[in-house]
Amino acid sequence: MANLSVNFAGIKSPNPFWLASAPPTNSGYQIMKAFDAGWGGAVWKTLGVPVINVSSRYGALNYRDTRMMGFNNIELITDRPLKDNLREIEEVKKYFPNNAVIASLMVETREQWHQIVKDVENAGADGIELNFGCPHGMCERGMGSAVGQDPVVLQTIVSWVMEVAKIPVIVKLTPNISHIQDPANAAQAGGANAVSLINTIQSVINVDIDNFVPTPMVDGKSTNGGYCGPAVKPIALNMVKNVALEPGFKLPISGIGGVENWKDAVEFVLMGSSTVQVCTAAMHYGFGIIREITSGFERYMDEKGFKTVDEMVGKALPQTKHWEELNLKYKVVAEINEDKCIGCQLCYIACEDGAHQAIGLSSDADNRKPHIIEENCVGCNLCSLVCPVENCITMVRRDDGKQHLTWKERTEQGTIPTTFNDELAGGLHHWVPEPADALKNKTLQKN
Amino acid sequence: MSEYKIPTTETEFEANFSAKKPLMDKNEAFYESSRCLFCYDAPCIKACPTSIDIPLFIRQINTNNLDGAAKTIYDSNYFGHSCGQVCPTDVLCEGACVYNHQDVKAIEIGRLQAHATNHVIQNDKKLYTVPEKTNGKKVAIIGSGAAGIACACELRMLGYTVDVYEAKEKPSGLTIYGIAPYKLTNQAVLDEMNYLQKQFGYTIKYNSPIHSQADILKLEEYDAIFIGIGLGNTSTLGIKGENHADCIGATEFIEVLRMQHHKTKVGKKVIVLGGGNTAIDAASEAARMGAEKVILAYRRSKEEMSGYDFEYDLAKKSGAVGLFNVAPVEIIASAEKITGVKFVKMQTVNSKLEVIKDSEFIEECDMVIRATGQLKQVGFLNLITDLKLDDKDRVIVNSKFQTTNPKYFAGGDVINGGKEVVNAAADGKVAAREIHLMLTVDFKEF
Numbered sequence: 001m002a003n004l005s006v007n008f009a010g011i012k013s014p015n016p017f018w019l020a021s022a023p024p025t026n027s028g029y030q031i032m033k034a035f036d037a038g039w040g041g042a043v044w045k046t047l048g049v050p051v052i053n054v055s056s057r058y059g060a061l062n063y064r065d066t067r068m069m070g071f072n073n074i075e076l077i078t079d080r081p082l083k084d085n086l087r088e089i090e091e092v093k094k095y096f097p098n099n100a101v102i103a104s105l106m107v108e109t110r111e112q113w114h115q116i117v118k119d120v121e122n123a124g125a126d127g128i129e130l131n132f133g134c135p136h137g138m139c140e141r142g143m144g145s146a147v148g149q150d151p152v153v154l155q156t157i158v159s160w161v162m163e164v165a166k167i168p169v170i171v172k173l174t175p176n177i178s179h180i181q182d183p184a185n186a187a188q189a190g191g192a193n194a195v196s197l198i199n200t201i202q203s204v205i206n207v208d209i210d211n212f213v214p215t216p217m218v219d220g221k222s223t224n225g226g227y228c229g230p231a232v233k234p235i236a237l238n239m240v241k242n243v244a245l246e247p248g249f250k251l252p253i254s255g256i257g258g259v260e261n262w263k264d265a266v267e268f269v270l271m272g273s274s275t276v277q278v279c280t281a282a283m284h285y286g287f288g289i290i291r292e293i294t295s296g297f298e299r300y301m302d303e304k305g306f307k308t309v310d311e312m313v314g315k316a317l318p319q320t321k322h323w324e325e326l327n328l329k330y331k332v333v334a335e336i337n338e339d340k341c342i343g344c345q346l347c348y349i350a351c352e353d354g355a356h357q358a359i360g361l362s363s364d365a366d367n368r369k370p371h372i373i374e375e376n377c378v379g380c381n382l383c384s385l386v387c388p389v390e391n392c393i394t395m396v397r398r399d400d401g402k403q404h405l406t407w408k409e410r411t412e413q414g415t416i417p418t419t420f421n422d423e424l425a426g427g428l429h430h431w432v433p434e435p436a437d438a439l440k441n442k443t444l445q446k447n
Numbered sequence: 448m449s450e451y452k453i454p455t456t457e458t459e460f461e462a463n464f465s466a467k468k469p470l471m472d473k474n475e476a477f478y479e480s481s482r483c484l485f486c487y488d489a490p491c492i493k494a495c496p497t498s499i500d501i502p503l504f505i506r507q508i509n510t511n512n513l514d515g516a517a518k519t520i521y522d523s524n525y526f527g528h529s530c531g532q533v534c535p536t537d538v539l540c541e542g543a544c545v546y547n548h549q550d551v552k553a554i555e556i557g558r559l560q561a562h563a564t565n566h567v568i569q570n571d572k573k574l575y576t577v578p579e580k581t582n583g584k585k586v587a588i589i590g591s592g593a594a595g596i597a598c599a600c601e602l603r604m605l606g607y608t609v610d611v612y613e614a615k616e617k618p619s620g621l622t623i624y625g626i627a628p629y630k631l632t633n634q635a636v637l638d639e640m641n642y643l644q645k646q647f648g649y650t651i652k653y654n655s656p657i658h659s660q661a662d663i664l665k666l667e668e669y670d671a672i673f674i675g676i677g678l679g680n681t682s683t684l685g686i687k688g689e690n691h692a693d694c695i696g697a698t699e700f701i702e703v704l705r706m707q708h709h710k711t712k713v714g715k716k717v718i719v720l721g722g723g724n725t726a727i728d729a730a731s732e733a734a735r736m737g738a739e740k741v742i743l744a745y746r747r748s749k750e751e752m753s754g755y756d757f758e759y760d761l762a763k764k765s766g767a768v769g770l771f772n773v774a775p776v777e778i779i780a781s782a783e784k785i786t787g788v789k790f791v792k793m794q795t796v797n798s799k800l801e802v803i804k805d806s807e808f809i810e811e812c813d814m815v816i817r818a819t820g821q822l823k824q825v826g827f828l829n830l831i832t833d834l835k836l837d838d839k840d841r842v843i844v845n846s847k848f849q850t851t852n853p854k855y856f857a858g859g860d861v862i863n864g865g866k867e868v869v870n871a872a873a874d875g876k877v878a879a880r881e882i883h884l885m886l887t888v889d890f891k892e893f
Contacts, residue, residue, distance in 0.1 A: 342546070
């Protein structure tokens with residue numbers, strides 16, 4: 001039976017699923033409810049000098065009838081007095097001594113950092129997370145992502161914190177940077193015990209096209225916010241991978257970004273996260289989603305034979321390479337299962353207009369099932385991705401598996417194309433139709 | 448046994464005839480439209496007699512562009528709203544939806560179409576502007592049914608002055624006089640008719656039947672004439688007793704029902720004779736009017752009925768029962784009332800229908816509805832010089848909907864013998880373009 005408990009940089013937690021520092025962790029009341037529902041830990045809504053928040057704070061990106069595929073906010077750190085939060089931290093730890101309570105912090109001066117670190121330690125927090133990620137409101141004042149984007153400043157502040165911290169310190173990184181490894185390395189150099197990523201991505205989520213103002217709207221005006229939710233998961237996974245694969249980087253990673261279900265959580269762990277933080281999904285569906293995450297995650301561990309979460313961490317990293325290390329001799333082509341095909345022809349038009357014209361239609365108008373023109377197929381996957389039927393289009397291997405040649409190796413051999421019309425280019429023998437052929441088939445033109 | 452009480456008020460009538468395909472609200476339309484796959488060369492378009500770009504209008508609904516969605520629909524079919532509600536979508540667009548191959552419920556295209564068109568009709572959104580100046584040419588249209596009105600709309604867009612001659616007092620033909628009330632309300636039909644007439648500005652001359660040589664001669668002063676007269680009364684059976692007042696044709700029965708609603712007189716035990724969709728409709732309607740027993744009697748087997756399965760299922764749900772392989776030989780009636788129908792049992796031997804000897808029996812009833820097909824209006828058609836009919840008395844047209852008298856075009860039931868509203872709407876629109884070509888391009892071609 002899988003053991004979900006983790007020890008993350010010295011912070012013990014009954015499971016690797018934490019609530020991220022955000023509105024769901026604004027109060028002791030919410031966090032107690034969350035622990036009662038089954039969450040392993042919670043990162044408290046960022047503490048500091050309390051702010052004043054605006055009314056109207058969130059915006060959502062919907063995809064057809066799917067609500068909140070993406071989400072953004074212009075809320076700042078806590079607006080509640082520190083003493084109230086400290087008292088509540090103490091009370092939560094009294095009720096839930098085995099759950100992880102991490103205090104997220106954001107202040108300006110060395111003195112403030114020293115004071116607030118001691119305060120949360122005294123309140124009984126199990127760890128500290130330094131909020132160097134918030135991309136709106138706080139960064140303009142030299143905090144949040146302004147720190148996360150400057151590795152030198154980041155390292156300095158981390159070292160201030162480490163001067164006094166007795167409990168583990170996590171540095172939360174901003175994705176609003178082109179090379180996430182730099183602040184991660186700076187955190188390690190400053191003495192931090194772990195990193196967490198990603199914070200939200202700077203964003204304008206929507207524009208109100210009737211009133212000519214972006215959303216969320218505050219008295220006719222708006223501003224950029226922080227983007228999160230399921231849509232950001234691919235960006236987060238890539239950044240987690242970049243940090244996890246960084247040579248010399250040894251700190252544990254708490255993965256954050258669009259986690260909604262057990263599979264998302266597994267993916268973050270396989271890419272190098274030791275714990276996973278969740279916010280938007282809890283804001284959308286409530287704390288109850290933890291039951292689905294835990295049950296699915298456990299079932300996965302049992303099925304794959306993982307006894308502990310640690311065994312899973314980074315399992316997909318050895319297979320994650322630079323592009324130049326991929327095998328150029330590997331060859332797959334699409335295969336359509338005619339029994340499953342429903343004849344929507346989305347694969348046809350996707351390939352025809354968006355890829356390599358490698359899918360044909362039957363000359364018999366009653367037969368709507370397309371077929372693969374294998375000699376044109378480059379194995380791009382597009383058809384299988386647009387197909388609405390599960391496992392109808394699969395990619396099947398065509399090379400013999402014996403040959404292996406990478407761009408890196410070709411570079412070393414001197415067999416890469418170097419001139420504009422180089423015969424060594426990959427597309428040299430790929431069939432493409434003549435431009436004027438595009439006008440031959442005008443069947444779609446009305447009347 | 449029928450589950451319906453006899454409706455005595457308009458409210459009770461509406462309850463008994465509640466909409467089979469109720470209008471969607473914005474939410475339902477949004478979720479339903481989200482499911483559309485946006486198929487390439489979509490089979491639903493091909494299955495639509497008017498070739499509406501269905502995936503496009505569904506996506507327009509999904510992106511909250513209802514005016515655009517309605518425009519897409521009306522560009523192909525001027526009876527967009529009526530068709531959304533009355534089309535047999537199960538065998539047309541929705542029947543062609545690829546989801547059917549995946550055991551997923553087909554997109555409710557008809558209801559989505561009605562949703563978009565209802566929006567523009569109820570909000571009086573102007574989608575079309577006819578040319579300010581007419582082109583000086585005039586076209587007469589006989590019959591304000593789907594074929595005639597579609598033809599009128601298209602001709603107005605092309606700059607013609609259009610006069611529509613209608614024998615009855617309301618427009619839309621069978622759409623208002625012949626469709627089951629649970630498919631489409633009178634109000635919905637008239638709203639769409641007003642919406643169209645307001646935008647396209649053709650004239651309808653009501654209560655203006657064309658029935659003499661003199662009428663025809665007057666019409667021929669127009670540059671072209673379109674015949675969209677549909678069919679006539681229900682054909683007779685040629686059996687004893689069928690002239691009794693309580694033995695009524697289905698088309699006539701439905702017309703009375705559409706116009707008089709709960710005041711329509713329906714017997715306690717009703718026998719409907721026929722196996723087509725009109726027969727099934729009449730049986731459903733009699734049941735909903737509170738008849739205690741409704742029997743749908745057909746000469747052949749259930750499997751051989753020309754009516755759609757889903758329509759028959761609806762009739763059964765309404766309370767009608769089927770009686771198959773029986774042919775009526777006599778309506779048994781006294782001067783005052785009908786007491787029954789004498790049937791003889793039938794069987795099919797070597798694909799030929801035969802009477803089973805000595806199998807006669809009497810089924811009691813006090814009302815008979817004949818749904819045995821509509822007659823063609825041959826008398827009227829013979830008034831027109833050189834107009835030829837086929838062996839089934841349908842007007843013969845070429846691929847341009849032009850009759851054998853080149854001044855006359857025709858479309859709808861009068862050429863096809865009785866199809867859907869959507870077929871008539873398709874014919875009328877195409878015929879208008881052909882009329883335009885004839886009057887503007889080259890006479891010789893025709």
